[in-house]
Amino acid sequence: MDKFNKPIIELKNISKSFNTEPILSNFNFTLYDNKFITILGPSGSGKTTIIKLIAGFESLDNGDIFLNGIKVNDLPANKREVNTVFQNYSLFPHMNVYDNIAFGLRMKKKSQDYIDKAVRDSLKMIKMEKFADRKPGELSGGQQQRVAVARAIVNKPLILLLDEPLSALDEKLRKEMQVELKSMQRDLGITFILVTHDQEEALSISDTVIVLNNGKIEQIGSPQEIYQTPVNSFVASFVGELNILDAKIEAVEENLVSVIVEEECKYQLENKNNFSTGEQIKILVRPENLRLSLEKDSIIPTKLKGKITQTKYRGALLDYVIILDNGKKVTATLLQNKKEGICEYKIGTEVFVEWTIGCEVLTK
Amino acid sequence: MMNKDLFKHFTILTIVAWLTVFVLIPNIGVVVTSFLEREEAHFVSFTFTLDNYKKLLSVMYIKVFLKSLAIALYVTILCLVFSYPFVYTISQTIKSIIIKDFLLILVIIPFWTSSLIRTYAMMIVLRSNGLLNNFLMYVGLIDEPIELLYNWVAVTIGLVYSLLPFMILPLYTAFEKLDRNYINAAQDLGAGKIDTLLKIIIPLTKSGIAAGCILVFLSTLGMFFIPELLGGSKEILVGNLIKNQFLIARDWPFGTAIGTVLTVIVVILMVIYARNTKNTDQLVV
Numbered sequence: 168m169d170k171f172n173k174p175i176i177e178l179k180n181i182s183k184s185f186n187t188e189p190i191l192s193n194f195n196f197t198l199y200d201n202k203f204i205t206i207l208g209p210s211g212s213g214k215t216t217i218i219k220l221i222a223g224f225e226s227l228d229n230g231d232i233f234l235n236g237i238k239v240n241d242l243p244a245n246k247r248e249v250n251t252v253f254q255n256y257s258l259f260p261h262m263n264v265y266d267n268i269a270f271g272l273r274m275k276k277k278s279q280d281y282i283d284k285a286v287r288d289s290l291k292m293i294k295m296e297k298f299a300d301r302k303p304g305e306l307s308g309g310q311q312q313r314v315a316v317a318r319a320i321v322n323k324p325l326i327l328l329l330d331e332p333l334s335a336l337d338e339k340l341r342k343e344m345q346v347e348l349k350s351m352q353r354d355l356g357i358t359f360i361l362v363t364h365d366q367e368e369a370l371s372i373s374d375t376v377i378v379l380n381n382g383k384i385e386q387i388g389s390p391q392e393i394y395q396t397p398v399n400s401f402v403a404s405f406v407g408e409l410n411i412l413d414a415k416i417e418a419v420e421e422n423l424v425s426v427i428v429e430e431e432c433k434y435q436l437e438n439k440n441n442f443s444t445g446e447q448i449k450i451l452v453r454p455e456n457l458r459l460s461l462e463k464d465s466i467i468p469t470k471l472k473g474k475i476t477q478t479k480y481r482g483a484l485l486d487y488v489i490i491l492d493n494g495k496k497v498t499a500t501l502l503q504n505k506k507e508g509i510c511e512y513k514i515g516t517e518v519f520v521e522w523t524i525g526c527e528v529l530t531k
Numbered sequence: 532m533m534n535k536d537l538f539k540h541f542t543i544l545t546i547v548a549w550l551t552v553f554v555l556i557p558n559i560g561v562v563v564t565s566f567l568e569r570e571e572a573h574f575v576s577f578t579f580t581l582d583n584y585k586k587l588l589s590v591m592y593i594k595v596f597l598k599s600l601a602i603a604l605y606v607t608i609l610c611l612v613f614s615y616p617f618v619y620t621i622s623q624t625i626k627s628i629i630i631k632d633f634l635l636i637l638v639i640i641p642f643w644t645s646s647l648i649r650t651y652a653m654m655i656v657l658r659s660n661g662l663l664n665n666f667l668m669y670v671g672l673i674d675e676p677i678e679l680l681y682n683w684v685a686v687t688i689g690l691v692y693s694l695l696p697f698m699i700l701p702l703y704t705a706f707e708k709l710d711r712n713y714i715n716a717a718q719d720l721g722a723g724k725i726d727t728l729l730k731i732i733i734p735l736t737k738s739g740i741a742a743g744c745i746l747v748f749l750s751t752l753g754m755f756f757i758p759e760l761l762g763g764s765k766e767i768l769v770g771n772l773i774k775n776q777f778l779i780a781r782d783w784p785f786g787t788a789i790g791t792v793l794t795v796i797v798v799i800l801m802v803i804y805a806r807n808t809k810n811t812d813q814l815v816v
Contacts, residue, residue, distance in 0.1 A: 222715070222719055223718075223719075224715050224718075224719075243718070244715070244718040244719055245717075245718045245719070245720075245721045245722055245723055246721075249719075250719055250720065251715075251716070251719045253712050253715070253716060254712075255710075255712065257710065257712040257713055257715070257716040258716075259713060259716070259717075259731060259735075260735070261734045261735060261737075270717070270720050270722070270730075271720035271721050274720055274721035274722045274723075274726060275721050318720070319719075319720075322720065322721070
């Protein structure tokens with residue numbers, strides 16, 4: 168019973184500054200179930216600082232950190248039940264793979280038999296049994312990364328912290344490692360907290376994404392929530408391509424608003440944000456939610472007129488860059504349908520733009 | 532292309548010439564002289580002999596060699612013991628770069644004064660009514676001056692004092708190269724301060740330890756004025772022995788023979804060191 172009430176990790180109002188410059192302020196986060204958490208943010212947003220604070224490499228200015236219900240503010244790094252996979256792996260160069268993985272267990276004075284079994288098991292898990300005697304310098308980047316993960320999880324931590332561990336790997340390997348990390352997390356049933364600036368990685372790998380900007384949480388949610396219902400334009404543009412349309416509220420009626428988009432056409436949209444008449448707002452629409460057509464609707468103008476100025480071939484997808492009549496640039500991403508050949512708009516073609524109602528997000 | 536080649540050849544040639552004139556020829560001269568006979572008028576006569584080396588095999592000279600090696604080892608260990616905590620503190624616990632630089636400059640400043648003058652200054656500190664004795668008497672630790680000068684204690688203090696920077700600077704370089712993340716990683720994996728020091732920091736600064744030890748050890752073997760001034764000519768090292776052959780006994784062939792043997796010993800030690808560190812990475816001096 169007790170276990171369910173105690174959060175695995177609780178970050179209460181934590182702040183941290185370096186040389187009077189605030190890096191993190193009022194960071195709050197509580198987690199009850201073991202999950203794959205990603206802290207996503209641009210460089211300088213303070214995401215690595217969170218990892219360092221949880222691991223105990225940096226001390227808090229304000230706030231409290233609880234691990235399994237116990238306050239760990241003053242607990243040194245070597246006494247905390249968390250392990251870290253470092254950005255450049257930081258495998259001990261003077262030890263071979265076996266000794267690197269065994270290091271944590273030896274520090275905990277486990278029996279020789281226990282250590283040997285645990286190290287062999289984790290070598291098997293990362294499929295590197297044959298590399299036990301190699302020095303880190305003799306391994307490839309991907310192998311080093313695997314050893315770094317094994318070195319951390321062999322200690323059975325409460326939480327595994329991963330500080331941009333995939334950023335040094337090439338595209339293909341990174342994708343593979345993402346899948347591996349995800350399945351490891353599921354198999355081990357412990358919490359992973361991954362720090363990354365790669366939105367694709369964050370969306371594909373995690374159960375919960377924390378979007379961070381300038382040391383403040385912008386949004387916490389599932390990848391779907393973050394992508395489809397971003398709370399503001401920062402989150403929306405950080406997690407993917409985005410079109411921002413200007414609009415003015417013309418009328419408010421119950422839970423609907425009538426807006427004039429780009430001073431051109433009228434839409435009736437859901438009023439999720441309690442806007443009032445006359446307000447200037449922004450409509451955020453993802454490129455894949457834009458639709459193009461050659462004809463304008465006759466009765467109510469619900470389409471924006473523009474001209475195709477650029478096309479970008481992306482394999483299965485095709486990006487169209489459209490300059491609207493008022494000069495605004497929007498991008499539409501359409502699925503290539505070669506057989507029917509319907510999406511073949513040439514540069515210079517006049518098109519009408521609309522979006523799938525409901526996919527938009529309104530912000531101030 | 533032509534110009535580039537010319538420059539390359541010129542640079543290589545300059546270095547080769549420099550090494551030939553200042554390293555190769557003098558060393559050949561030393562080795563050759565060590566096999567010649569002594570002559571009053573011209574220092575050497577060109578007759579081949581092994582007498583100089585035979586002479587070295589006497590107990591007296593072997594004792595000097597052994598004593599020199601022992602004191603060099605002793606001084607090296609003392610330097611390491613004093614330097615390591617100092618460098619560790621500077622590079623690991625002091626965050627302010629200004630204080631770091633200031634402390635390092637304090638280490639380097641004595642270099643700007645001739646080491647001979649510093650050794651004389653040392654005599655003033657160590658002599659019977661010198662600073663140290665006066666201080667100890669003032670504090671009340673001793674009642675009458677203790678004999679600090681003209682013995683092995685003085686020689687050791689003098690050598691450690693003047694050679695300390697040769698240990699500190701390579702160590703500092705090694706510590707600066709030490710990635711803070713290794714220490715974080717060790718602590719992350721549960722290592723306490725002592726384990727981190729023994730299992731991570733010391734192995735990863737081994738290159739600095741080795742470089743510092745070699746520099747101090749070799750310098751001690753060749754020192755002659757510190758033992759002479761602080762040891763009062765009673766205590767002699769190999770360096771004094773060589774110096775005496777050239778300046779007092781005027782026996783160049785014997786002096787060069789001692790020099791050659793010393794060089795051979797040093798080379799053997801270096802080879803042993805290189806052999807032992809070959810297999811471990813990161814250990815290039």
